[in-house]
Amino acid sequence: MLVATMPPHRHAQGQPSARPAGLRRVVQRLLTVVAAVAVGAGMLAAPAYAAPSPEEIEAAIDKQWEQLEPTIEEYNKVRAQLKVDRKKSAELGKKIQPLALETEMAMNRVSDLATRHYITGPSRDLGALLVSTKPGNLAEQLTYLDRLAASERKQVEGVLAVRRKYDSEKQKLDATIAAEAKKEKELAAKKTQINAEIKRLQASMPKTTVSVAGCPTVNGVVSSAARKAIQTACAQVGKPYVWGADGPSSFDCSGLTQYAYKAAGIYLTHHTGAQWNEGRAVSRSEARPGDLVFFFSDLHHVGLYLGGNLMVHAPRTGKPVQTQNINYMPVAGFRRPG
Incomplete structure (x- = not known):
C-alpha cells in the first residue's frame, strides 16, 4: 500500500529515489516502536526484588x-569503677576524721602546756612532778618542760604526717572520681543516641522465638558454684535485654553473668573486660559448663557456657535472655570464675 502512494515518474539518473528514502523512514519508525516494546517486555519480565527474610533482618541488626x-560495655566499665572509687573515697574520709580530731587534741595539749607554764606558771600537778624529779634549778625545770613539749610536738607531727598521706590519697582519688564522673556524663549523653538507634532497630525487628535448648545442663559442671550460676541464669530465660541492667527483671550480657554468679557467692564486676580478668583462663577444649565465654577481640560480649557449643546469654535489645550456639559470633576465649 505504501508503494501505491509513491509518485509514478522517474528521477534523473544519479538522483536518489524518494521511494527508498520513504521506506527507510518507515522502517526506522517501526524499529523504534519494536525496540520500545522489547525494552518494556524486558522490564516486565525482570523479577521483582524480594523483601528481606527475617534471617536477613536479624543478621543486619546483629551487625x-x-x-x-562496645560503647554499652564502656559505660558499664566507667560506672563500675566509679562505684569502687567513691567507696574508697568514703573510707578515706572516715579515716581522716579521727586523725583530724587527734591532731586538734594534741595541738591543744601543747598550747595548754605552754600557756600554763609561761603565763600562769606550772600547775600543782606539774609542780609535784618536777619536785619528784628533784631538779636542781629553774634551767632544769625549763629543759624538762621543753622535753614534754617536744614529745607533744612529735606526736602532733606524727599525726599530721599520717593525715597528709590520707589527704594526698584522697585528693588523687577525688581527681580520678571527677574524671570518671565526667566520662560517665559523656557516655550518658551517648546513651540517648544509642537508645534512639535501638528504637529505630526495634521497628524492623522480627519476632524471635526464645531458645531454651540445654538450659539448665547437669553434665560436666565443674563446681557447685557453676551449677548454681547455670540454674540462676537459665531461670532468667525470656526476660528482656536492657543495656546497663543487672537484674532481676532485665539484663545486659555482663549483667546476666554477674547476677548468675552473685547467686553462687562469687562477685563479678558488671563489665566484660573486668570479668575476663576475674576468672582463670581455660582453653576451648577444657571449657566446661559454668565457664564464661567471651566474644570479639575487644571482649564486648559474654555468655555462660552450657557445654556442647551452647550458652545462655542476653543477646541484644529485641532478643530476650536465651540459649544460643556460641559459634555464631567470634569466640575470644573462656574464663572460669571462682
Whole structure:
C-alpha cells in the first residue's frame, strides 16, 4: 500500500529515489516502536526484588549491634569503677576524721602546756612532778618542760604526717572520681543516641522465638558454684535485654553473668573486660559448663557456657535472655570464675 502512494515518474539518473528514502523512514519508525516494546517486555519480565527474610533482618541488626555494644560495655566499665572509687573515697574520709580530731587534741595539749607554764606558771600537778624529779634549778625545770613539749610536738607531727598521706590519697582519688564522673556524663549523653538507634532497630525487628535448648545442663559442671550460676541464669530465660541492667527483671550480657554468679557467692564486676580478668583462663577444649565465654577481640560480649557449643546469654535489645550456639559470633576465649 505504501508503494501505491509513491509518485509514478522517474528521477534523473544519479538522483536518489524518494521511494527508498520513504521506506527507510518507515522502517526506522517501526524499529523504534519494536525496540520500545522489547525494552518494556524486558522490564516486565525482570523479577521483582524480594523483601528481606527475617534471617536477613536479624543478621543486619546483629551487625549494627556489634557497633553499639562496645560503647554499652564502656559505660558499664566507667560506672563500675566509679562505684569502687567513691567507696574508697568514703573510707578515706572516715579515716581522716579521727586523725583530724587527734591532731586538734594534741595541738591543744601543747598550747595548754605552754600557756600554763609561761603565763600562769606550772600547775600543782606539774609542780609535784618536777619536785619528784628533784631538779636542781629553774634551767632544769625549763629543759624538762621543753622535753614534754617536744614529745607533744612529735606526736602532733606524727599525726599530721599520717593525715597528709590520707589527704594526698584522697585528693588523687577525688581527681580520678571527677574524671570518671565526667566520662560517665559523656557516655550518658551517648546513651540517648544509642537508645534512639535501638528504637529505630526495634521497628524492623522480627519476632524471635526464645531458645531454651540445654538450659539448665547437669553434665560436666565443674563446681557447685557453676551449677548454681547455670540454674540462676537459665531461670532468667525470656526476660528482656536492657543495656546497663543487672537484674532481676532485665539484663545486659555482663549483667546476666554477674547476677548468675552473685547467686553462687562469687562477685563479678558488671563489665566484660573486668570479668575476663576475674576468672582463670581455660582453653576451648577444657571449657566446661559454668565457664564464661567471651566474644570479639575487644571482649564486648559474654555468655555462660552450657557445654556442647551452647550458652545462655542476653543477646541484644529485641532478643530476650536465651540459649544460643556460641559459634555464631567470634569466640575470644573462656574464663572460669571462682
